[in-house]
Amino acid sequence: MWQPVGQRGNLSDRIVAQVELLLREERLKVGDRLPPEREMAQLLGVSRPSLREAIRALQAQGRLVVKHGQGVFVCEPPSQKDLRAALHRAEVDLHDLFAMREVLEVPAARWAAEKISDDALAELRSTLEELDAAFDEEAPDFERLANLDAAFHLGIARAAGNHFLQQTTNVLHDILLSGMETTLLIPGRREKSRREHLRILAGLTERDPALAARAARAHVRSARRAAFARMAEEQKRAASSLLDEQ
Amino acid sequence: MWQPVGQRGNLSDRIVAQVELLLREERLKVGDRLPPEREMAQLLGVSRPSLREAIRALQAQGRLVVKHGQGVFVCEPPSQKDLRAALHRAEVDLHDLFAMREVLEVPAARWAAEKISDDALAELRSTLEELDAAFDEEAPDFERLANLDAAFHLGIARAAGNHFLQQTTNVLHDILLSGMETTLLIPGRREKSRREHLRILAGLTERDPALAARAARAHVRSARRAAFARMAEEQKRAASSLLDEQ
DNA sequence: GAGTGGTAAGAGGTTAGACCACTAGACTCG
DNA sequence: CGAGTCTAGTGGTCTAACCTCTTACCACTC
DSSP states (O other), rough: OOOOOOOSSHHHHHHHHHHHHHHHHTTSSSTOBOOHHHHHHHHHSSSSHHHHHHHHHHHHTSSSSETTTTTTEOOOTSSSSSOOOTTHHHHHHHHHHHHHHHHHHHHHHHHHHHHOHHHHHHHHHHHHHHHHHHHHHHSOOHHHHHHHHHHHHHHHHHHTTTTHHHHHHHHHHHHHTTTTTTOTTSHHHHHHHHHEEEEEEHHHHOOOOHHHHHHHHHHHHHHHHHHHHHHHHHHHHHHHHHHHHO | OOOOOOSSOOHHHHHHHHHHHHHHHSSSSSTOOEEEEEEHHHHSOOOHHHHHHHHHHHHHHHSSETTTEEEEEEEOOHHHHHHHHHHHHSSHHHHHHHHHHHHHHHHHHHHHHHHHHHHHHHHHHHHHHHHHHHHHSSSOHHHHHHHHHHHHHHHHHHTTOOOOHHHHHHHHHHHHHTTTOOOOTTTTHHHHHHHHHHHHHHHHHTTHHHHHHHHHHHHHHHHHHHHHHHHHHHHHHHHHHHHHHH
16 A cells, blocks of 8 residues: 655655545545554655655645644545634635626626527526526535536626636636535525526526626625625634533 | 744644745745745744745645745746636637726726725836836837836736736736737827826825726726727738738 | 543654755856 | 856755654552
């Protein structure tokens, strides 16, 4: 399992690659403890500082967690979030993200309403239907829901016919997804979001730029309110659980 | 700048935090080289391995890039890199770029007017003075003019306080520069552009968001008109020279 | 028997100093 | 003037030691 690493490239990069391989092959599973640093360094045929650099890099990527006096452990993939500590920093960025959504998606809806094709319109409609169907499944797949929601907005950006706008919207939604900051699973949010989406779609169908733009603005603002409300809720819960522990 | 780090937590984590702070405050800018590891370790009052672990972590996050034999450098935030990579593949035309300038720079001016600091305001003013001086030189350097013009608009995006807006504006102006699509050298354009810049600056100075936003919109539209007028002109000239050759 | 405290083993944390490998630019030679 | 060489400075790696924290165990006390 812990063969000496190969030849090319930075030593610690090679170590990182090897550990990532073991993670992919699930020979290292979540919760496993790695060998002690000294021992692992010997197994890999490297020095301890080099191994530690590799561990640092994997820690920064959220693949490993290091516990002083205990060992190095494989932790959950970052998709399953529990990083309560990062909430504060996330909030700062979230303001920026939603502000940018409004900046980008309102003109996108306006331009799309002027020039969207019937095909693209049909595609948007079917995306919304898929989203609706995905909600009604027994075990709604969070990632699928988030992707379908993003697909709807990206479809509008594409229909707007501005490549720069489209790519920027792409990156923005990537960041939103990776931050798992979607509001879809908030209780009561589903119906609201659904109505808002339909209003945007109506604006596009009517080829009414002003209507589409208004609907897009309303949607982004509503999503933002929901996101911040949930965040405040989570922080309150985190604070009270801290008190309970005392 | 490189004060010894504080007390709590892992040493290399504290170093990471300090470097991140310098990056946020833009005391370290994209492309900057960090001090040599040995020197930097001494400045921070830590050992070289500890510093190297911190550098590894920041490298894994994509904030630093290490070049053997050269040094450690600050690189673009990942989201900006993604956007640039995506746009490299897609072809973007001038219509798209100017449309996006309006989308981005109008809100930028509005937000900047609400929160710009006196320092940032002074910097913008001096950028405009430099731009004016550069015009009056015997042999105006086109690249310098374009960079100063971009610096003014990027300064506004920075003052708007939204990182994503700032990064997107960065990429946008890079593309404009690389396409040599600046309107500054068009006859009669200098004075007009100067007046428009001053109107934006006035809006910021008055802390009047609506005024700043209107001035920014007017400026982008005027620049767009100038660019397309010149382009039409050039095409006409090209066509007539083609006729002449026959 | 339950609770308390000390102790030691083993984990990560940090340091020092040395040497290797790569890069760029200055220098020298043809 | 060009091409090869040299050198200074950079990151890359290693060794070996010591520090600090966590845990488990065990003797001690009540």
